[in-house]
Amino acid sequence: MDSSIGKILPVDGFIITKSGVTPKDDQVALTHLYQPILGQLPISIYQFLCSEYETNKEVQKQSHHTLMTYLSIPLDKFYNARRMLEAIGLLKTYVSQQENREYIYEICPPFSPEEFFKDTFLSLLLQHEIGKDKSTQLKMRFQRAETSYDGFKEMTASFEEIFHQGLPASSEEDIASSQKVTPAKGPIVLNNRIDFTWLEDALKQRMYPSSKILSGINKKLIVQLAALYNLSTTEIEKALTWAINDENELDVEEFKSACHDFMKKNKSTADTENSREKAAVQSADKPLSKEEQFVQMLERISPKELLEDVSNGNQAADGDLRMIRDVMTEQGLTPGVMNVLVHYVLLKTDMKLSKPYLEKIASHWTRKNVTTVRQAMNLAKAEHQKYQQWGRQRSSYRKQQSKEVIPEWFKKQDEKREQEQVVGASFDTNDIAERIRRLSGNNKEM
Numbered sequence: 001m002d003s004s005i006g007k008i009l010p011v012d013g014f015i016i017t018k019s020g021v022t023p024k025d026d027q028v029a030l031t032h033l034y035q036p037i038l039g040q041l042p043i044s045i046y047q048f049l050c051s052e053y054e055t056n057k058e059v060q061k062q063s064h065h066t067l068m069t070y071l072s073i074p075l076d077k078f079y080n081a082r083r084m085l086e087a088i089g090l091l092k093t094y095v096s097q098q099e100n101r102e103y104i105y106e107i108c109p110p111f112s113p114e115e116f117f118k119d120t121f122l123s124l125l126l127q128h129e130i131g132k133d134k135s136t137q138l139k140m141r142f143q144r145a146e147t148s149y150d151g152f153k154e155m156t157a158s159f160e161e162i163f164h165q166g167l168p169a170s171s172e173e174d175i176a177s178s179q180k181v182t183p184a185k186g187p188i189v190l191n192n193r194i195d196f197t198w199l200e201d202a203l204k205q206r207m208y209p210s211s212k213i214l215s216g217i218n219k220k221l222i223v224q225l226a227a228l229y230n231l232s233t234t235e236i237e238k239a240l241t242w243a244i245n246d247e248n249e250l251d252v253e254e255f256k257s258a259c260h261d262f263m264k265k266n267k268s269t270a271d272t273e274n275s276r277e278k279a280a281v282q283s284a285d286k287p288l289s290k291e292e293q294f295v296q297m298l299e300r301i302s303p304k305e306l307l308e309d310v311s312n313g314n315q316a317a318d319g320d321l322r323m324i325r326d327v328m329t330e331q332g333l334t335p336g337v338m339n340v341l342v343h344y345v346l347l348k349t350d351m352k353l354s355k356p357y358l359e360k361i362a363s364h365w366t367r368k369n370v371t372t373v374r375q376a377m378n379l380a381k382a383e384h385q386k387y388q389q390w391g392r393q394r395s396s397y398r399k400q401q402s403k404e405v406i407p408e409w410f411k412k413q414d415e416k417r418e419q420e421q422v423v424g425a426s427f428d429t430n431d432i433a434e435r436i437r438r439l440s441g442n443n444k445e446m
Contacts, residue, residue: 050355
């Protein structure tokens with residue numbers, strides 16, 4: 001049952017207010033930067049609230065029934081989308097403590113593109129949704145050329161030079177009110193995941209300057225990455241130790257990479273445990289067919305082991321592993337699904353890995369939300385003709401780039417090889433028993 005049902009009622013009233021000044025390029029930031037993270041509905045709700053605030057000059061209470069009519073959505077979808085806006089820092093919600101509930105929706109301005117890409121949390125979220133290459137392209141599009149100050153000397157007036165008479169004495173109330181900090185824009189990340197006292201003690205035991213490493217800006221980065229990747233204090237401590245450079249300073253990029261590696265390791269471990277549990281249940285019920293054993297093998301082994309298996313036990317090439325790593329991380333594929341993709345492409349390309357071909361099929365599987373080995377195998381079979389056409393387009397383009405005259409006997413041999421690959425692409429299981437036996441032997445030795 002949807003837990004959002006009953007959280008808001010159509011008769012509940014609300015008013016809209018606004019904090020801060022909305023930048024001129026907020027629509028560009030919302031469309032290109034926030035929408036890939038949140039989706040279309042939360043952004044539409046945010047734009048509607050902004051429009052209502054601008055058109056109603058006086059604060060006017062409305063009911064959520066009116067909001068449902070304008071947006072043509074049920075209240076549970078509004079509730080879920082509203083919470084996404086709150087979490088990303090675009091909206092604050094207040095509810096009255098009276099019997100008849102009333103809400104105040106405070107609109108918060110979005111980050112400008114420059115602020116967005118300076119925020120580690122938001123920039124990494126966007127990168128995970130659209131990929132590193134597209135995120136970099138967006139950053140370059142919004143990036144302004146830096147002004148050169150060569151040949152110039154700063155002559156900005158200081159506060160003391162202008163206001164030399166000083167300030168009048170302040171009362172205690174004035175001092176207390178001046179110390180209130182305006183809440184920062186951006187996502188709401190709770191600072192209760194990481195035990196900084198434990199981290200400080202751990203760094204001191206390793207003779208690292210904890211106060212220098214755990215500075216204010218670094219603490220914010222630690223909290224954001226821990227929330228983003230769902231990491232524990234122990235994992236953060238290991239990532240920090242890995243990312244400290246020779247000057248005993250935190251290398252931010254190394255720390256990001258280390259946290260990302262911990263996330264992938266945790267995800268891989270969880271997927272492996274789930275596949276083992278499923279395999280144990282299935283084996284207890286009935287004996288498995290060769291194809292079912294093949295599916296379990298692809299779920300259990302890593303892409304590196306698969307490459308070494310098809311190479312008759314020889315070590316996998318570093319270039320192939322880097323290619324698989326990039327495609328796997330950019331498209332968010334599980335190790336098992338990546339194994340199916342590697343196996344399929346090797347059969348289709350005469351045991352050669354092509355990154356453009358891998359990326360094209362991987363992006364298709366990502367859009368189809370393929371998460372299991374069985375789903376990947378079924379989709380590969382169903383879309384085999386389409387993938388075969390993609391392979392031909394790739395081959396024809398490569399042939400157009402070459403001006404060499406191809407002999408007739410070579411063309412016939414190439415056609416014969418392509419026909420054999422078409423037969424092999426159906427995941428023929430004739431050699432599965434031997435492959436499973438060989439991999440099982442390798443695992444026992446480990």
